[in-house]
Structures are given as structure tokens and as C-alpha cells.
Amino acid sequence: MNNAAQSPVDPTPTNWQGEAMQKRIKKRYASERRFKAIGLCAIVLSASFLAFLLIVMVGNGFKGFTQTELPLEVDFPALTGSAKASQYEGANAEANINSLGMQNIIGAAIDIEYGNDGSRLFSAGAWQIAKAAVLENPKLVEQKTILYLPVESEIDVAYKGDGSDGAEKIITQFGNKLSTGFNWNFLGNSDATDPMQVGIWGALKGSLITMFITLLLAFPVGVLAALYLEEYAPKNRYTDLIEVSINNLAAVPSIIFGLLGLAVFLNVFGLPRSAALVGGLTLALMTMPVIVISGRNAIKAVPPSIREAALGIGASPMQVVFHHVLPLALPGILTGTIIGMARALGETAPLLMIGMRAFIATPPNGVTDPATVLPVQIFLWSDEVNRGFVEKTSAAIIVLLLFLLTMNAVAIYLRNRFETRW
């Protein structure tokens, strides 16, 4: 077999310096560089998608935190027939103010200063600002004051640089009087028809209540189930079934959980529609498998030698778990929980199924109150035609992303801080 005649390789040792070979190698290196560049491009492209998305959202949304205002001189004594400040203090302040007819007062003040057409300039809910101002400082009703009230949405949009012709005209007319102020309404109000009046507080509160319920249910159940499966479960058909169920639940599309919530919580149990309670329950079912899986991984990462050590000095299996395994696995469990909660916080589809998309103008005060949540609010606003909603939607997205990124950052921090390798 060492017969040279039959081997083409033997007689002529490879000429590595030959021209053909050198060319070939050049080509191979070129392809190497190309491949590497493609890889880099893929990453840069993926990252720039993210950057682009964030820039678009922040670019649009940042305007949502400001509003355009016009000054309005209100001569309260004249318009109210000299109301007394003392009426608007204390327990009955709210009721008394309502009876004052603030809407008419402001309407009249607008007519005086800006003519009969003036009310077109102001946001329909502008008078509520005045009401709030008086509630805060009842002395106002005894004097002449200048209030800065939000303008009508079209004008607001136009003043921020993207308006229709009609609105532009008004802007040139009142340009010197218009000013920009921080939109406190946006942080304090709930849903509304007028984009100048909308706020995220209602949705945010709904989100917080929903998340609270989710956490309350999913965390203990998830952790206990993880403990059972990892530490105690005998290996048999039933525990396999549990295991398969959990793995599959983690992969079930979220909308299916919405169908479950609708069919079971609403139709069978008759829980109230649109309530944070049902939302929390539904999301808890969705989050629990995530917590179980991450919990099991964290528990698995606790070295068996620790368990042996504890068992070896006479700790009972329960003591081993609660004294050693659980504390050591806790950072990992918490990381998984935060990630699961972040997912739940951003979830929309299942909540649509259980009616958390109603128009709700006041923040919820309890778990059974009708509520909506941030992502659903974003979804609802995104459907609005009024251009004023574009910036509000993006602004709400910024708030949501801030929450989510904070949660993720905490999770990453926890993971790095407590990442112990034994």
C-alpha cells in the first residue's frame, strides 16, 4: 500500500507556497472575514432595531409629558357672586365646588377673554384644572387669578410641531401667549376621551394591583411546587405528569390563558368582568410555571454536598430544605420571579379576553373594581384616531418600559451579585 505509483499524494508533496495554493488561502481568508463581518452585522442590526424602536418611542413619547397652555384670567369674585373661601375647605369642599359650577365659570371667563369662540381654544376638561386649583387653594375664589389651562388637543399637537392648517392659524394668532408646561394630568389622571385629559395613573394603579395579586399567588405556589418537585417528588408517572404539565404551561401562548380566564373565572366562577382580581389570577397561572422552572434550576444548583452535610448531622429533610437549600436558592428564585413578573406586567392579550379593556375613567380602588393595566391602556390608545393620542401612547410606553427595564436590571443584578459557583 505504500506503493507510490498508486498514490497521487505521495510523489508530489503539497506545495504550500505554490501560487494556486496561495490564491486559495487568500480566498479562504476573505471568506473568513466576510463571515465574521456578517456575524457582526447581524448583531449590530439586531441592536439597532432595539435602538430604533427606543428612539421612536422616546421621540414620540417625550412630548406626551408636556402640554401647551394658554393663560386665562378668571375673576372669581365677579363670576361666582363672591363665593367665600371657607366653603371650599374641609369635609364638604368637594361637594361645594361641584355645586359652584366651575365649568360655567371657566366658560364665562373664556368668553370674556377670548371671545365667544374662545372655548374652541381650550381643552374641554380645562375647567377641571381650575377646580383642582381651587381645591388646593380655596383663597383663589376670592380673587382675580391667572390660570394656565391646557389648550385643545389639535392646537397642542400643532404647537409641538405637527399640526393641521386650522390649528397652525390659531398658533400664529396666539403664538406669544402659548407656553409649554409639564403635563401633571398625565401622571395623575385616568383614561379620558380628550387626549389632553388622559393620564396613566388609573392604568398604572391597575397594573400594580394586578401584579400584586399575581405575585401573591404565583410566588408561593411556584416556590413550593419547585421545592416539592426538586427535593421530594418520587420519580413516578404522577410526578412526570406534573413535570410535563409545568413545562408545557410555560410554553402555552398567553392568549390561551385568557381563554381559560374567560371560560373559568368569568363564566364558571362568575367573578366580575374587567376586575384586577381576575387579571391577577390569570397572569398568576401564566407566571407560576416560569417561577417553578427557574426555581427548580436554582434549587438544582445548590450542591448536594450541602444537603449531605446537613443530613449527616441529623437534620430532617424538611430542615435541610428550609434551613439550607431554600436560602441558598433564593437569589435564583427571585431572579426568575422578577423575570416572570416582568413578562406578566407586559402582557396584554389574556387581559383583553377578560374584559380589562373597558373605558374606565377612575383608578380602581380594590381588587374587584373594574381596572385596566398599562399595556392594555397602550393598546386602547393606539387604536384612537385623534393625533393627540400618538404621543400619549408613546409616553405610556416609556413608563411601561421604564418599569420593565428596571425589573430586568434588578434581575440581572441579583443574578450577578449572588451567582455562586460551589
Added chain:
Amino acid sequence: ACQDQASGGQGGTRSEIRIVGSSTVFPFAKAVAEQFAGSGNTSPILESTGTGGGMKLFCAGVGADTPDIANASRRMKASEFEDCKKNGVTDIVEIQIGIDGIAIAQANDGIKFALTPKQVYEAIAEKPYGKKNETKKWSDVDSSLPDIAISVYGPPSTSGTRDALTELIMEVGCKTDAATKALKDSNEDEYKAICHDVRADGAYIDAGENDNLIVQKLKANPNSVGIFGYSFLEENTDSVRGIAVSGVEPTYDAIASGSYPGARPLYIYMKKQHVGVIPGLANYVTEFVNAGGKDGYLVKAGLIASPDDMRAKMTEAAKSQPTLTGSELK
């Protein structure tokens, strides 16, 4: 005592008004609700479910877990009234809050054209005059129409706007064919199938109970046509414009005067049995009626005020709360 347990002795009451129903009335109801909440009342809970869906919920019974008010973009049907009665909802107050027209609209930057009920019918019916609908482009319907694909975003079958569309436009178009018209007496089912059924091959797109969505889709697809309540047209004149039907543009005056073919009244239905139980229910209805006046804020939002005599009647009705007998419905 048992009865008290069963019927809400424990279920109890609620402090906020619950409203369901028409997506056409929804924005008006929203505005009224906001106003209502702003003057010191608990904010009502509103859900836009479409007229038919709203009626279902409304008629499900009396009690805290059923809505107090159903908005409707058409009158309650006798069958729905029966359904209500069956479930114990016997005292229903009907209030006409104003008028709306179903607007056929397109984006401002689309190719401008006008339509007749006949053309609309032939373009979107499942079986125009009994034959399968083969049209793909508007020009297939009528050569005078532009050469663009038929793509109509419209309301779903549960919606009042859809009922208005079939009754006020499609049926009118359908009846232009004598043979089909004759069918009405001989074979009502067949007649309904021919005149009311909307095509399902993608040319007519059921956009759900969300008229805003249709406006958005029109903005994005200038070659599409949308069908929705006039108020949405009025609110979005910077992006969409109405298509003249039979030569009449959908304008306030045309609809108010009845010269526009697609005009129809809007209603709200209130459970009288809930008055005095749900705080503020009657006040809300009064507010609604007042807001629908010629200079009320609903008109600014695109509602067309009812004629004065009807308004007077409704102001009275909000006060005295007469209940429906069922005989006035069909």
C-alpha cells in the same frame, strides 16, 4: 328570605353605572360619562360591545351583575324586548339621544368617487341578485367607478351600524332589481340571504366593534372604503372624507334633514328597575339628553341633534321614565 339570598341579597349593589352596547354611541357615552364623573359622581364603566352584544348583556336580567344601560345605534328589536322580558327586565326606558348617519368614507388622499346604494350592494353583497359575487374592482361594479380593488372595512354583524347598512343601503340597492324585490313576499328567507348577506372573500372586512380602527385603516390604505358612524367622520375630517351616496354628501345638515339615505336615530335603553338602586342612574340619563342639545357638547363631538319636538319629548321622558310596552317595537 331565600329569594333575598338568590337575587343579590349577598350579591349586593354597586356604586358605579355600567354601560354596554353600540360602538357608535360609545364616544358620546364616554363624553357624558366623563362629564358625569367630573361633577362629583362615580365614574361609569363603559364597554363597547356593539348594539346586539349590548342588548344580550342588557337583557340577561336584573341585578348588580347586569348593565344598567344599553347603547344602541338602532331601535331595540321586538325579539330583544321579549328576551328582556323573559329574563325579568320588564321596565325599560327608551331615550333617543340624537341622530347619526352611517358614513361611507375614504381617506383624503384616495381617488375620489361617489356611490349609489345599488353600487354598494353589488360590491359587497355575497350573492347580488342571487348570483355569486365575482366583482374584484370597483370598475367591475360600474365602469364609471375607479379601477381599484374593492376593499371595504365595515361593522360586524352584531353591530347596529351593520343593521343600518343592510336596511338603509343594501336593501335599497337590492330592491332595484324587480325579481329580487318580488322574492320578499314569496320567499323571505331567500330574500334576506340575497339582500343582507355580505361577501366573505376578503373584499368586505369585518373590522370588529371599533370604528376608530376603521378610520386608522383608511388612513393607512387610501384605496379602501370604510363604513362607520357619522361622528367618526366629523371627528376625523383631516384624514377621511365622506363618499356621497346617491349624490348626497354625509354632512350634518343632510343627515339632520333626512336627505342623506343613511340617517338613523341613536338610542339608549335604561333599566328602570335599577333607578334608585344604582346611584345617579337617572341623572346620567338626564345629562345625556341635555348634552345632546343643539349646543351641547355631544354635537361638538359629532352627534346630530334630534329635531326639537323629539328633544322635548326626550327631556320629558328622562324625567318621567315611561317604560316600553313592546308594541312600538318591531
Added chain:
Amino acid sequence: MTDVEHSKISAGEGSPKMTTRNVDVFYGDKQAIKDVSIDVNMENVTAFIGPSGCGKSTFLRCLNRMNDTIPIARVTGEITLDGNDIYAANMDVVQLRARVGMVFQKPNPFPKSIYDNIAYGPRIHGLATGKEELDEIVENSLQRAGLWGEVKDRLLDSGTALSGGQQQRLCIARAIAVDPEVILMDEPCSALDPIATAKIEELIHEIRGKYAIVIVTHNMQQAARVSQRTAFFHLGELIEYGVTSDIFTNPRQEKTRDYITGRYG
């Protein structure tokens, strides 16, 4: 039982603290220990030697039922502690393990402070009624384990921050702290350097008066140095058990001789 076999069971005098009779251990279908009978005496160090995989660890873990933690492991035969069958239904495993302490091959301190490492056992068993008493137990155990001097100023440092040899002594101190009667050690020095090993051997030497100690080792020199009795295992069987000096100088079985002289293993 033949004569030869019988002679294996009890090596030398002294009261048997633990006895085992005809112990078989199975992992699933595989038999890891075959019919082993041995007595372990107080105030003695018993060494288990034998080639890798012969079942030394398996047998050792029978003595405090640590095998219970392996689902597929099954133990038959009789094992007694002070005459009570430790596999009897009414035997409480937790208590058994407190009485029969264990030290593992790889030092495994808890990731807690040195103090808490030692105090853990006394705490769960309620051996101390107050802080002072606990302090005393901790100091005592550390002293006996020869670690007190090295750690007395850093009792609140983590146990895992110690060196390997210190960690192993910490583990021994931890075992001592619950005041066991028997201490099982599974190759306690195999992860340690020679100096640390010497310290541990010295420690075993010092504490053996109070406990029955059983030690598994690969290192025959170590067995010869620390133990009074030696058992030689081979393929799950107990080949020979006797006084250490006899085993090393004058083994009765050929296999033992072969192993000791390095013929195989």
C-alpha cells in the same frame, strides 16, 4: 457461618457499639454489598480499605442510613446501634444521624459563618438551652477539632473561606458538636495536602477515646497509622476484618495480601 467467617465479624475485644449482620445493599438490581457482617467497637478506629468501587462508601453510609437518600438503594440484613435495629420502623433517622455523625470526602461546610456551622447541629437538636451554652459547645468542638486557635478571632467569617484542611476540620468539629457516639469518615483526607492530612490524622488520634470511629481510606499507610482494626473489601464482599497490625503484617487471605502489597487496586 464458617469459622473463618465468624472470626471476621468481631476484630478483637471491646464492646460492640454497632453490629451488622448479613448486610446486602442493592442499587436497583446491582448488588453493591454482599453479606457483610462486622462489629464496630467503642474507643476504636476501624478502617475500611479496598480497591475503588468495592463498596466501602456504600457500606459506611448504611451505618447512619445516609443511603436512604438514594431512591434506588435498598439495604437488607441487620444493623444495630447499642443493640437497637437502626432499620426498624420505629427508629428515627434524624436521631440516628445525630448519634452517628459523618464526615465526607470533600469538605462541605455550610456557606454560613464558622460559628453557625458548628452551632447548626446543636440548634436543631436543642442541645443548648442558651447562648452561653451554645458558645461553649462551639468553642469546645472547635478546640477538640484543633481549629480553635486558628479561627477563634474570625468565628463570624464564612466557613467556606477557610483552607481545605481547615474546612475538613471544621466539618469534623461540626460532627462532634452534636455529641455523637459514632463518627463515620469517608476518605476525609483525599482532597487534602499531606500537611493537612497529618493534622486530621492527629485529630483522629486525639478524639478516638470518646467515639467509635469508622474511616474509609484509599491510603493503606493511613489505615495503618490511624486505625486499630481494618476491614478489607473486595467487589462488595468483606474479605478480611481484623486487628490492623495483623492485617498489614500477616493477612490471612491471599486477596488481602495482594492488595496490601500493591499487586492490584
Added chain:
Amino acid sequence: MTDVEHSKISAGEGSPKMTTRNVDVFYGDKQAIKDVSIDVNMENVTAFIGPSGCGKSTFLRCLNRMNDTIPIARVTGEITLDGNDIYAANMDVVQLRARVGMVFQKPNPFPKSIYDNIAYGPRIHGLATGKEELDEIVENSLQRAGLWGEVKDRLLDSGTALSGGQQQRLCIARAIAVDPEVILMDEPCSALDPIATAKIEELIHEIRGKYAIVIVTHNMQQAARVSQRTAFFHLGELIEYGVTSDIFTNPRQEKTRDYITGRYG
């Protein structure tokens, strides 16, 4: 350089194919190879022996720059192939590795067919101009690796389906297929049974005429059997390098003697 040291570099006659001078290798701050200078000759088998962790593999991997794949590894000193510095900037690593082939401790055939395993190298280097030529190279390499007879009917089976010894021979055939000048083998038999080992040794014996072969081994008998020259490493240093028979019968250094006689390691 002292005399003794110099004598270490080149063991015996023959033209040096590769030379190394004062090679140091660092992993991060840790020095794994200290000032090693060695010549490797054609048509010779050079064996590297030494206790575990002494740096044999590290040094071997310097010879075809496989250390480049470890980010923290840093090599200084001079290593030449046919007189060209292989760490020079203009040295092409891809070519170098084709010329200096390597066989690893654990057989690592690609999860491809036997044919594709062998053809892999010739394909990427463009050594065959057509299908027939490639077939020929494959057959040739397998024949030289003594595997042809066993696999000629199943060339399309996966390489991972072979037995361990066959896999290792496949890896050798794969290395041969690119027609290298030097073949490095890092404990090629340590994962194999004695029969497979014998086959590999026989194979080395057969092919050594064409290549310079360097083999790392733990097994001193193997070094004695297959190599003509042996280098003994200890703690990263080259203790002794010379003709194999001299090293084994008459080592100059005490450490070498101790190692060879099994005093430690």
C-alpha cells in the same frame, strides 16, 4: 547555555524539522512552560513524558499554535518549522496546522460520515481536483491508518459509530489525509483498551518513516516502545531530552530516574 543544557536540545543526529528555543508559556500570570528548547527530527518519533500537569500538552500545542485558541495563553521564545519562525507575523496559521497535524487524547471524529471525516481536510485545503482524486486520498489515508479493511464497506456510516480505537485511527487517517510533515499526538491511547493501543502503536511504527512524530504519553512502556527520542518534563521544565534507550536505561538526571522508576508521579 551550559553544556548539559545544550546536550538536551538535540537528541541524536538527523535533520531538525522543528526547533524550539527558550520557549515560555503563560496561562495568564501562571507560567506553564519554562525555557524549553528542543529539536524535533524527521523520520523520528519523539516522546514527551512527565507527571500530570507538567506542561507536556501545553508544549505540544505550541508546535502547531493550537494554543492560539486559548485567549489567556501567551507563548514567547522561538519555534521554527523548516527554519521559519512559526510565530512570525507572516506565518499562516492555517497552513502551519495543515503541515503540523494533530491527534488528540480523546478520539474526536466529526459527526459526519467516515468518508467526509477524511475528506474534510483535503477539501478545505483544495488538495484534490476531482472526486476520484479525493476518493483516492481517502482510501490511501485509511489504508495507511490501517482502517481501510474495516471500514471500506461503510464509508458513509457516521464516524462516531466506530469503536474508540477505530475512531482514533480515523483521526490519525484524517490527520494524514492533508499530507502533513509533522504529526503531534497528545496521549492518543489513553482512552483506548490494550488491543486498540497496540494497533495504534503499530500504526505509529509503520508511518513514522514519512513524518516527524511527537507523542505525549503517560505510559513509560509506550514511550520506550514507540519512540526514538524522549523528553522528560517536570513542573514546566525540560529536565532531560535524549535517545529513548539512554533515558530509560541510563538517565542523567536524578528526577528522571525517580520518575521512571515510579518513585513519584
Added chain:
Amino acid sequence: MTGSALFFLIIGLGGIAWIFGRAKARRFAVVKSDRSAIHSRPNYHGWYVALWAIAPALVFLTVWNFTSPSLITDAALSSPAAEQLPKDSFARGSILAEARAIANGNQVKAFNPLSQSMVEPYRAATSYYRTIGGIAAALLVFAFGVFAWLRVKPEMRARTKVERVTMMVLLFASLIAIVTTVGIFLSLIFESARFFSMVSPIEFLFGTEWNPKAVAGPRGQSGFGAIPLFWGTVFIGAIIAMIVAIPLGLMSAIYLTQYAHSSFRAWMKPILEVLAGVPTVVYGYFAALTVAPALRDFAVSIGISSASSESALAAGVVMGIMIIPFVSSMADDSIAAVPSAMRDGSLAMGATKSETIKKVLIPAALPGVVGGVLLAVSRAIGETMIVVMAAGLAANMTANPFQSVTTVTTQIVQLLTGDQEFDSPKTLAAFALGLVLFIVTLLLNLIALRVVKKYREAYE
């Protein structure tokens, strides 16, 4: 005593029981220093007594919470004030509820004047029954507590018993997963069965016309052919999204694991992960607001006049972006699982890095990558918000990515928001679609997990 007060009372009494149990155990613990004589630590005896004391009382509390309100209402109704109540049940119920709220201090002012008159009877009845409830609960706690306390003996295996209870709690927690799965399955099956009693499954699964109608009219049910939906789902989720996600995800993973400097990797990996953390509603908004119009303008400018703003492409591309980190982390894992010996073997042959990756690593990691892609597909087809906001509603069967298609999830949302009549096939169709989606994603997952597991085992 209100329910929550009663709850805290019971817990408080349980605490006392704990102390007593523990104290008793301590006494003999001190006396008998012989360890083998006392089985469990005093703490466990405490827990034993406390559990006995609390558990039956809590069961009682649960039952009482359901029964006592009706007892109270009955009592209140038997008072003379109740005679003025209207007969109408809702008004009546509402007045009672209000009276109850005022009596309980949850409400200050009566909206209905009649309520005020009922407050006093309510208050009386409430305090009467609360007293009864409180006493009963306390008695229960006491009785069972004493029973358990008497059983505290040195040899009593309190620890074992307490641990058994704990174990049952753990087992119960893990059963919830099964209950949920069964719940999902049953609710889908149940509603789907109703649907299929109205619409033939054959028509549903193989029909090509999707135009669901609400009323089951005499004209029969047509318009429930879901093939266009399935096609749209596959087109967007499994084709377009994957065309975006697979190359980008795979190449990102390759670059990060094989080429990138470790510090670059440390930064880039979390950044890519953020892509996965952005809520889907945000992607949907981004797709609808930015991507879709841009793609439409582009399509029109190259002469595709039929381009729709809710194109399959817009939804698919954005979904693909969302999936990138998913694919890349799966690919990352699979490549990392290839033994480095493989890589070394190839490099030692003189292969360049890219040749090694393309010819050795990727083929070796292929099963893992494929499994990962299957998981990604299952995620993509179950994704809802992006398609709801950016994909169309028109059930087209087109392969033109610039036209609009609709998906299963879009239609589920469409069918179930707004009006819901659970006797109409239109509403129930959503559940049938959900069932299909559930089964398909389940199968995909099972297959993918199996593939990945097999692959992992191959290299272990």
C-alpha cells in the same frame, strides 16, 4: 367579629397554642436530657399543637363566612323594619347590601333612604352572629388545642407529623400546575365541543372561507373555514418571522460565542435580551405606527399597488425581531454544547474559524438549533398583540407579503372582544381556534424539547 378579625383571632390563639405546646415539651426536654427519649424539639410540639388548634377553626371560618351572611340577612329581615322593603328583588337586595355596608362601616351615607332603617336590625343581627362565630371559633381552637396539647409527650413524633402536613402543602402547590393544564384543556374542549355541535369540524379545519356569523340561521353555517387563518399564522409566524429571526439570531449567536471579545459579549448579550423583554404591545404599536406604513410606501413605490398597510410583512418582520434573542440564546446553548474537541479537531486540520463553524459546529449543533427554532416557531404562532395591531383582519390566502392576512390569535381577540354570546358559534369559534393553537404549540414544544434533549444526551 368580621371574617378577617376572626381570622386573626384564630391565628393569634394558634400562636398561644404554639407557646403552650412548646412550653410543655420544654419541660420534659429539660428533665430528660437523654436524647433518645424525647423525639422532637419543643418547637415542633408547638407547631403540632398550633396546627391542631388552627386548622379545624379555619375550616369552620371558611364555612361560617359562607353561611353567616345569610343567617344575618334572615335575622335582619325578620325585624319589623323589613316590612317596608320593596318587593322587587334587585332593589330589595341592593337596599340590604347598602344597609349591610353601612352596618359594617364600609359606607357612611345611605343612597337609598330605606337602607338607613335596615341598618339597625342589621347591626344587631351582625353583632349577634359575630359573637356566636367568635365564640364557636374560640371554642374550636380551645378544644382541639387542648386535645393536641394533651398528646404532647416525650415520645410523640411531633416533627414527623408537622413535616407531613408541610409536605402535603408542597404537594398541593405542585398539583396546581396539573389543575391549570386540565383547566385549560377542559375549558377549551368544552366550549369547542359546543362549537363543533353547530359547525362541522371538517368544514372548520379544511374550509377556506372565513366569515363567521353570529346567528345560526336556517341557511346553515358557512364561513367557519379556518384554513385562511392557519395560512396567515404560518405565513407570518413560521415563514416571515423566521426568515428574519433565524439568520440574525444564529449569526448573532455565532459572532458572540466564537468571535466577540468577552467585554463586547458582556455588553451585547443583555442588550439582545432586552429585545425579548420589550412587551409585545410595544412591538405591535411600533409595527403599526412605524414599520407598516414604511413598508407600504416602499411597496407602492416599487409598483405593488395592492400593498396593504397591515401587511403580513410588517407583522412578520417585527415578530422576527422579537424572536431574535430567543433564537440566538437557543443557538448559543446548542453551539456551546458541542464538545470543544470537535472545534479543536477542525482547527488542528488547518481549517479557518469560519470553516470550522460552518462545516463542523453548525452541523453538529443542528439538532439543537432546529429544536430551538421549533420552540421559536411555537412562540411566534401563539403571539397575539403584534398581529392584532399590525396584521390584518381580512382572511386572505395570499403569498404576497405586502398584502394583509389574518391569524388565529387575531381572530380570537376579534371574536372575543366586544359582544360575547356563549350560544353563538361566532363566540365559540374562538375556543375552537384556541384549541387548535393549544394543540399545535403543545406538539411543537414536545417535539422540540425531545429533539433538544436527545441532542444534549448525544454529547454527554
